[in-house]
Amino acid sequence: MEKDTVSLLRLALIQTASLGKALFPENHLLVVSRFRVSSPKIPRAFDGARILQLSDLHGTRFGRHNARLLRKVTAENPDYIFMTGDMVSRTDRDHTPFFEVAQELGRRFPCYYIAGNHELDMPPARLNAFYGRLSSCGVSVVNNQTVRLRKNGGQILLSGLCVPLACYPEAKHVTRHCKFTMEEMDRSLGKPDSGGYRILLAHTPLSFEVYARWGADLAFSGHVHGGMIRLPFAGGLLSPDRRFFPKYSAGVYERDGCRMIVSRGLGSGFFGARILNPPEIVAVTLSSGPEWAGKESEFTRHRKDVHL
Numbered sequence: 001m002e003k004d005t006v007s008l009l010r011l012a013l014i015q016t017a018s019l020g021k022a023l024f025p026e027n028h029l030l031v032v033s034r035f036r037v038s039s040p041k042i043p044r045a046f047d048g049a050r051i052l053q054l055s056d057l058h059g060t061r062f063g064r065h066n067a068r069l070l071r072k073v074t075a076e077n078p079d080y081i082f083m084t085g086d087m088v089s090r091t092d093r094d095h096t097p098f099f100e101v102a103q104e105l106g107r108r109f110p111c112y113y114i115a116g117n118h119e120l121d122m123p124p125a126r127l128n129a130f131y132g133r134l135s136s137c138g139v140s141v142v143n144n145q146t147v148r149l150r151k152n153g154g155q156i157l158l159s160g161l162c163v164p165l166a167c168y169p170e171a172k173h174v175t176r177h178c179k180f181t182m183e184e185m186d187r188s189l190g191k192p193d194s195g196g197y198r199i200l201l202a203h204t205p206l207s208f209e210v211y212a213r214w215g216a217d218l219a220f221s222g223h224v225h226g227g228m229i230r231l232p233f234a235g236g237l238l239s240p241d242r243r244f245f246p247k248y249s250a251g252v253y254e255r256d257g258c259r260m261i262v263s264r265g266l267g268s269g270f271f272g273a274r275i276l277n278p279p280e281i282v283a284v285t286l287s288s289g290p291e292w293a294g295k296e297s298e299f300t301r302h303r304k305d306v307h308l
């Protein structure tokens, strides 16, 4: 593409973003999207367990010291909080807005974090200091690790995946891009043993096929920011790798017995604005019962159908 055309496109995007911020006040809203996930593999001890997912904060502040975000999260009284990456942006010099959140939530709730592509783009020394600070806040960094969540004698496995930066098509500071394969998945987390309900945290939803084949029962992703602009009936418009109408942009997806919840995220990222796409906290309630996943509001109707 001609250099001038690229510059013009870039200018048009920046202007759309600025206009979006001014015309669409939902950029400053904060909504909670509620889902219910039910499976016979979920132990009875986890019936009603509440998970909150925060994703793609990109160093955004909601209120002074992020008080509005903290109030919303605390009001949900979660059993677990999952932070699925890009909580800061690669260009941020100051990570205070995120650590205001991490410090308070790490003190009050069990929190688990995985890195997104923006964190992985930091110089190694800076990234290690970032992980160290997170751990000292009481947040468990679970990059390529599996931990057990225990509740009243039952347990669920939680695996955190750190997708290598080179597997993000939009990554700039890599010598060679790669595709995220099953081999890479096994190298990162090992082969899952049979039995037990397994939750996977994976920043990008792009490799859903691999997560499902690997054996995840429920995956939490973000990265796509809901497609930046959400169009009625068509969904998300643009992905971070500048593709139109990304396959996974928000809500629940299903494949080979695996459910994936994709958060629309909290910040704006490179585009700088969200249009018809308010910042989102995802709240999931687990149920021990027949396989099902969807909006909480649809669950009662589904349960009625099952018991007819």
Ligand SMILES: [Fe+2]
Binding pocket: 056, 058, 086, 116, 223, 224, 225, 269
């Ligand atoms: Fe992001």
